[in-house]
Amino acid sequence: MNCPIENRNSAMLVAHAAGELDPLAARVLEQHLAGCEACRSVAAEQIAMWKALDAWEAPPVSPDFDRRLYRRIGEGAPLSWWERLARPFRAIPLRQALPLTATAGLLLMAGLLLQHPGSYAPAPAPHSQAVRADQVESTLDDLDLLRQFGTANSAESVHNDAM
């Protein structure tokens, strides 16, 4: 298969980590991972991340949270416009607000990275144009398959020659 990173299809690696790939695609990807260090590394990080998130549990809300909250709202003096604006956010305790804020920030950054990857990439190294020989081989394999099918009606098809 073609390298998912090369093909800009990190979603395939994410889906693999989440166990959402169909068996055929998963098998093909695993074969690729065996030979591609870059993908293997990304896949390993994904799997580690999912495991860490599986282990994470939101802290429980105290039983009298609502009561204390409404009491504090009721006790409040007339509020300035700024306090009224900020009031909905005060209801969220800091421990819960932080993960929410972090998630929003992460999603925003991910969106920006996916939309404008170049803006966040490090400056390319002098050898950044280098193509691995196995990538070229993979492209040649695909070109061969497409060419042989494309010429299946001609005399060339019987030779089945590789490019």
Add this chain to the structure above:
Amino acid sequence: MLLRFGFAILLAAAAVGPVWAQQDPDKQSGQQLVENSIDRWNRMSPAERERQLAKLPPDRARMIRQRILRYNQMNPEEQQALRERYQTFSQLPPDKQEIIRERLREFRTLPRLRRPVVHGEVEQLRLMPEAQRQTRMNSDEFRNRYSPQEQQIIRDLSTYLPK
């Protein structure tokens, strides 16, 4: 769940973003005929190419050299047509690419005299509207004319192969 996806997307974007950024900008825009890995290979210095090839076993490296030579020596019209076909193919989702690869490999193993017949059927079906295509593939004539393996090849290639 939201937090989990946030992390997953961010991690994937962070891992893949720099790689994408190093790819040709035309490839990111999508529509023009863009460089494939062989074009990039051809632009590398001979010394860099040899460095990359030296990472592979000598026989495999020699085979790649020969295949690239053959690709570079194709007549320009044929090469252009193949490049266009490959570009359309490489823009498909990886799972569809993999299905096409599998079926094209199977196609290659068909008896020589069956290949033009199957190829012709695929080409005919690709020109048909979806409803007509389905009717044809569900017909007795279709089932009697092609082996189960051929039917599968025809179904998948006529469905997924780029027009």
